[in-house]
Amino acid sequence: MSNSSSSRRNLQYLVRIILVILRFIDTGLCSEVDNITSTQSLSDPGMLSSPGGVFKLGFFSLWYNFSVTTVIWVANRDKPLRDSSGVVKISRGGNIVITNGEEEILWSSNGSTSQVNSNGLLQDSGNFVLVDHRDNMTTIWQRFEHPSDSTIPRMRISENTKTGEMVEARSWRSPSDPNIVDFSLRMNARVFSQVYIWKGRRPYWHTGLWNGQIFIGVQNMYSVVSDGFDVVNDREGVVYFTGPVRDNLFRKLVLDWIGNFVQSIWDVNETNWKIIWSALNNDCEVYGTCGPFGSCNYLESPVCSCLRGFEPKHREEWQKGNWTSGCIRRSALQCQVKNNTAYSSKEDGFIKMELMKLPDFAETSSTTEDLYRIQCLRNCSCIGYAFDSSIGCMSWSKMIDIQQFQSLGNDLYIHVHIQSLCFLQIMVMTLRKS
Known part of the structure; x- marks a missing residue:
């Protein structure tokens, strides 16, 4: 040997x-x-x-x-x-x-x-605790606040919004090496709560905002994932995400060595773990696959396309399948050209995109949807907006990590110069006829 x-x-x-x-x-x-x-x-x-x-x-x-x-x-x-x-x-x-x-x-x-x-x-x-020997009740330290790659019921992924302290999961290096590597699972509770997978210093996946019932950026959260999942603010500055605790079934959530976040349940009949949900089901789930102002649809080929009114920033790279540079506006908003929002907004408008995973970096407002639409139309830095009955109005000054869902997504309204968009559509129709 x-x-x-x-x-x-x-x-x-x-x-x-x-x-x-x-x-x-x-x-x-x-x-x-x-x-x-x-x-x-x-x-x-x-x-x-x-x-x-x-x-x-x-x-x-x-x-x-x-x-x-x-x-x-x-x-x-x-x-x-x-x-x-x-x-x-x-x-x-x-x-x-x-x-x-x-x-x-x-x-x-x-x-x-x-x-x-x-x-x-x-x-x-499953918690391993260090307690005061006098009563075995006063907890000095607990392993639930120091996860490895796995979380089980009653464990929390959290952020202290006052101190910045986090409880996060960290993946193994490989299936046979538990050493810590770049992938981490973290809570972000700056305004509305959401969960991220990070790869080093870059986001790798994110849930979208929590609306009090679900994370709106998770495609199938209305089914198995929402079964007992919750985000809680303890009113002392700690916001945490926790998994299902409502039944006695064995469940686990694992951040695996390739950066996927997987929920499994123990199958008693087959005596093994059965995966019931995973974060990375396709290439579109990876954060920013199509770059800024690009939209991802895993049912199309190629999966990336520019938002309407936008075009590839680097067309040659785009055609080779490198979409990370994203897209840019085809025509400037008229308020950018004339610097007169009250007048030029008449030439700008919105394109509605249905069933979307909304972009990251949303700014929120309690303004009514109708009023917010007018405000966004008159503001050249407002790239688009959306509305959720629990969150309120959301707007963006930059857009990344947009995905076309097949069901249960949100309506996203993109701020564009309507006249140039109509002209482009007429030109396309003319070319098709010829």
């Missing part, structure tokens, strides 16, 4: 909380403890079990066959143990720590505690 193969076999990642779908079968190869205290630690190959036996916390290697288990959390993602000397214990400062045989700390909960004798508990919710 080569040295590299031997190293791979010895490489272990600690600690992973494992979601057990079937009852855990005790083979006698490892011992289980109820909790971790200042006098009781957890050593490889021991395990910590939740009271109901559904969740386990322990040591494992990536090359172990998890036939009835699912990994939902990894503590020391970027600092793997190299042998079986790992220990989980309460440090002198009262935190949960992972150490190797040399007593080197590979991971710490870093909770703010003055309780030297705190306890580590694995709960039936």
Whole structure:
């Protein structure tokens, strides 16, 4: 056996909380403890079990066959143990720590505690908590606020609008490597709440605004995705997104290693996970596929087209299938030409686009739709507007990440110079006849 193969076999990642779908079968190869205290630690190959036996916390290697288990959390993602000397214990400062045989700390909960004798508990919710040993109730630190790639019922993806602090999920590097990479799932609650997948510093997917019932930019949110999903403002500055908690079915949401956000449910009959929804069903779901002022329709070929009244910014690139530069206006709005909004607005108007995923960067207003239409018409910086009964009026000074839905989308009104658009339509008809 080569040295590299031997190293791979010895490489272990600690600690992973494992979601057990079937009852855990005790083979006698490892011992289980109820909790971790200042006098009781957890050593490889021991395990910590939740009271109901559904969740386990322990040591494992990536090359172990998890036939009835699912990994939902990894503590020391970027600092793997190299042998079986790992220990989980309460440090002198009262935190949960992972150490190797040399007593080197590979991971710490870093909770703010003055309780030297705190306890580590694995709960039936799947939460691993550090609590005050005096009552086992006062939470000092909890793993629900430090997700890996997965969220389960009662977990939250959140943003503190006062401090900017976030609870976010981070994807694995690959199916066999839990190290942190560029993909992250975050809440954005600046005005109206929405959820983003980020790839590094760039958005990769987004839900559109939350209207109190659904995210309006998710095509099939009226069906499986809306089953128990909610966005909550706790009135103390924290806004969070949480998954279904209304039933006892096993569910999970995973930000996978290719940046897809997937909801799965455990199929008892087939004893495996069944995907019931995913964010990235087609190329149009990827943020900004067609660039500024481009619209994406996965049923057409090519999938990208310019909004009416716009044309490709770089036509040669567009024809080669590189749409990221987007589109520009074919003809300027008349208020831009004459600098007289009261007069020139008569020559400008709106084109209605139905069943649309609305663009990102919406500005909102409580003004009535009729009045807002007039205001947008007289404002050259208003590229377009839309209306939702729960959100109100939305307008844009720039447009990106627009998609043509097949059902249940919004009406989007694009601000254009009507006369030039009519002339273009006449020319097209004439060419067709000739």
